[in-house]
Structures are given as structure tokens and as C-alpha cells.
Amino acid sequence: MNIFDGRKKYADGYFIINEREFNQEELTQVAYAKVVPSQYGMSVCFYMKAGFRYYIPVSRDSQCAPGDVVDLTSAKILTLRKEGAEDIDRIDIQK
Numbered sequence: 001m002n003i004f005d006g007r008k009k010y011a012d013g014y015f016i017i018n019e020r021e022f023n024q025e026e027l028t029q030v031a032y033a034k035v036v037p038s039q040y041g042m043s044v045c046f047y048m049k050a051g052f053r054y055y056i057p058v059s060r061d062s063q064c065a066p067g068d069v070v071d072l073t074s075a076k077i078l079t080l081r082k083e084g085a086e087d088i089d090r091i092d093i094q095k
Contacts, residue, residue: 014080014081014088017079017080017087018078019076019092020077021075021076021077022072022073026072027072029048030046030049031047031048032069033070033072033075034067034068035065035066035067035070036055036067038055042066043055043057043058044057044070044075044093056090056091057090059090059091059093060090061092062091062093062094063095064093068093070093075092075093076091076092077091077092078091078092
């Protein structure tokens, strides 16, 4: 018997499991993207050509400020994982 068997695990935090560029299909759907303040920091607001919007938070290491227009050809999509939680996506912006 192990004292740790069956106990809840607590992770130190999220870690990157995937990093990728925006693909051509995604790029053609977006009219423009802008950094906006959000409930827990900053997010990228994607203004879609179809007339609606998506919001995805930026990564902690991003170099951006509210109002910045995001160059999606240089931004990255990060997928993060933490034990006991759903995977999350973040947008990484480097100038």
C-alpha cells in the first residue's frame, strides 16, 4: 500500500504540450485581431470576416499591450496542460 495512492494530485502549473502557427484556413477567416483587456488579463479579440468575434487569452510571456493589432503570421498558438484540468489554448505574441 502506498500513502499516495488515490490522493488528489496538485500540479505546479500549466506546461506547453503543443506550439504551432496559424494555418492558412484560420488566417483567411480573420479580418483582423487586436489585444484587449479581459477578466483575467489580456486576450486577443479575433474579428472574423463572417461578422462575429472570438476571444483567446494571451500567454504570460507575450509582449503586447491593449490596443495592439496582432500579426497572426508571427503569433503562435500554444496548447497548455495541467494535471487534473482541461487543456487550454493561449496566443503567444512576440515583437
